[in-house]
Amino acid sequence: MAEIKIEKKKTIWPWIILGILLLLAVFYFTSKETAVIDENDTVEEVYEEPIDDMESEENVTAYETALTSYSNYIDNAEMGINHEYSNGALLYLINAVEAKADQLNVDINADLEEARKSAAIITENPEALNHANLIRNAGMIISRALTTIQTSEYPNLTTEASDVEMAVSKIKKDEQTLNQKDDVNGFFKSAESLLEKMN
Numbered sequence: 001m002a003e004i005k006i007e008k009k010k011t012i013w014p015w016i017i018l019g020i021l022l023l024l025a026v027f028y029f030t031s032k033e034t035a036v037i038d039e040n041d042t043v044e045e046v047y048e049e050p051i052d053d054m055e056s057e058e059n060v061t062a063y064e065t066a067l068t069s070y071s072n073y074i075d076n077a078e079m080g081i082n083h084e085y086s087n088g089a090l091l092y093l094i095n096a097v098e099a100k101a102d103q104l105n106v107d108i109n110a111d112l113e114e115a116r117k118s119a120a121i122i123t124e125n126p127e128a129l130n131h132a133n134l135i136r137n138a139g140m141i142i143s144r145a146l147t148t149i150q151t152s153e154y155p156n157l158t159t160e161a162s163d164v165e166m167a168v169s170k171i172k173k174d175e176q177t178l179n180q181k182d183d184v185n186g187f188f189k190s191a192e193s194l195l196e197k198m199n
Contacts, residue, residue, distance in 0.1 A: 059103035066099040074188045083122045090119035108145040115141040131177045139168035160194040
């Protein structure tokens with residue numbers, strides 16, 4: 001009887017495992033960052049602040065509300081002997097300018113605080129003769145703040161910013177405010193026009 005040789009099959013599992021390990025090693029070394037940084041080199045990290053859409057929308061809304069309040073006030077209130085109109089118009093205007101500066105991230109707070117002080121003094125003594133001086137002083141400060149915003153963010157509105165400054169300069173010192181209503185209201189209207197164009 002013939003002898004049948006039975007040959008054992010060679011197992012291929014060690015080769016499969018070795019192939020998988022080689023593939024993993026290749027993947028590991030190619031996916032890992034291979035740049036070598038010298039110890040003396042400095043690495044600059046660039047950090048960009050995320051834009052906070054909610055804060056931006058709140059600033060836009062605050063500005064629009066402040067501008068609307070200012071416009072409504074100067075359109076509906078009237079100048080009287082107690083100077084409440086001038087005080088209110090200045091305060092509403094300051095709020096609108098401040099809201100615009102906050103929206104654009106322009107720092108003019110020091111100027112506006114000085115303007116608020118001048119506006120507050122206006123109603124302290126209705127019979128004082130320096131109300132026009134106070135209005136003009138506050139107006140010059142507000143005009144300077146508006147020019148800062150305009151120069152920084154709205155270079156095409158140079159004429160309008162100059163109009164505000166010119167309107168303030170028409171308010172005469174040491175003359176009764178009631179005798180120059182048109183000049184005072186001209187300043188308030190020119191400031192409103194500039195702020196509306198900054199939208």
